[in-house]
Amino acid sequence: MQKKVLAIYYSQSGQLREIINRFCLPLEEAGNSVEKVEISLKNDYPFPWTSKRFFSVMPDCVLGVTAELAPFELKSTSYDLIILGYQAWFLSPSIPFNSLMHHPAMQQVLKDTPVVTITGARNMWVNAFTKVKKLLNDSGANHVGTVALVDRHLNLVSIFTIFHWMIGGKKTKYLNFFPRPGVSDEDIAHAKDFGEVTLPYLQKREWKGLKEELIKMKAVVPKFHLMFMESKAGVMFRVWAGIIAKSKKRNILLAAFKYYLLVALFLFAPIVYLISLLFFKPFLPGYVRKKREDCLKLN
Numbered sequence: 001m002q003k004k005v006l007a008i009y010y011s012q013s014g015q016l017r018e019i020i021n022r023f024c025l026p027l028e029e030a031g032n033s034v035e036k037v038e039i040s041l042k043n044d045y046p047f048p049w050t051s052k053r054f055f056s057v058m059p060d061c062v063l064g065v066t067a068e069l070a071p072f073e074l075k076s077t078s079y080d081l082i083i084l085g086y087q088a089w090f091l092s093p094s095i096p097f098n099s100l101m102h103h104p105a106m107q108q109v110l111k112d113t114p115v116v117t118i119t120g121a122r123n124m125w126v127n128a129f130t131k132v133k134k135l136l137n138d139s140g141a142n143h144v145g146t147v148a149l150v151d152r153h154l155n156l157v158s159i160f161t162i163f164h165w166m167i168g169g170k171k172t173k174y175l176n177f178f179p180r181p182g183v184s185d186e187d188i189a190h191a192k193d194f195g196e197v198t199l200p201y202l203q204k205r206e207w208k209g210l211k212e213e214l215i216k217m218k219a220v221v222p223k224f225h226l227m228f229m230e231s232k233a234g235v236m237f238r239v240w241a242g243i244i245a246k247s248k249k250r251n252i253l254l255a256a257f258k259y260y261l262l263v264a265l266f267l268f269a270p271i272v273y274l275i276s277l278l279f280f281k282p283f284l285p286g287y288v289r290k291k292r293e294d295c296l297k298l299n
């Protein structure tokens with residue numbers, strides 16, 4: 001019997017749209033009804049960003065402030081599966097995604113419905129994922145699987161390339177020397193295989209085992225050193241966001257945050273990386289394993 005699937009997401013550059021399209025292909029080819037909804041904000045963020053606008057969204061991202069969505073329609077009030085695309089902005093769910101999660105129409109369809117979450121990130125998606133899990137839990141959704149595609153290049157390299165992409169608007173090689181930013185074309189194409197694996201679970205409406213199968217296929221690979229960096233950065237972001245949100249000198253503080261972030265990325269992050277590599281991995285393997293396992297829990 002044909003199943004009803006909703007694939008709903010926000011995408012600025014089109015990267016997450018492409019990933020979701022690839023994931024959905026096997027579900028569509030098998031004759032299921034896949035309703036795709038790309039949401040936007042009433043006053044959307046223009047893409048590409050300017051540097052000032054890019055940093056200006058940090059406090060609202062981190063503090064979970066919502067914005068008004070442009071009107072959208074869902075054809076049904078219940079689905080057999082919801083595919084939910086989210087992206088990390090400043091280690092938190094993006095403002096459009098967070099706003100979607102608080103929308104009454106979304107709250108209604110999420111309740112008791114199986115959900116597969118999909119992200120296309122630079123490489124720091126774990127903090128955002130933790131918040132997404134909480135949002136799904138609060139909505140009464142049944143989180144059955146997750147896919148996290150990332151830029152596989154070195155952290156320091158992808159910092160240069162993502163800025164080139166976000167500020168320049170083109171997913172091209174910076175200076176013709178750096179690698180292309182974001183999720184690679186091969187990994188985007190591979191998202192189809194994750195949809196393929198999901199299909200029999202959808203047909204049977206029985207979700208036990210999907211999460212494990214996706215993990216086995218490396219649909220989601222938490223890296224300890226990045227998680228470790230994220231956890232430290234997440235604390236600092238919350239401090240900055242709290243101070244900036246309350247201050248009357250917002251613009252000055254946002255400029256200061258930008259320079260703080262550059263220092264953190266190029267100076268603190270390599271130090272934190274070395275600590276995780278030289279201390280945590282060899283001496284605390286149980287702790288490292290537990291952190292990875294916690295990340296892969298869906299509830």
Ligand SMILES: Cc1cc2nc3c(=O)[nH]c(=O)nc-3n(C[C@H](O)[C@H](O)[C@H](O)COP(=O)(O)O)c2cc1C
Pocket residue numbers: 010011012013014015016017054057087088089090091092120121122123124125166182
């Ligand atoms: C304002 C902003 C902040 C971002 N912060 C992060 C982040 O903290 N971690 C991460 O892995 N990617 C981050 N990214 C990259 C996005 O998660 C995403 O990969 C990229 O914006 C492409 O998504 P799209 O399909 O919406 O265009 C950020 C992007 C933007 C625009």
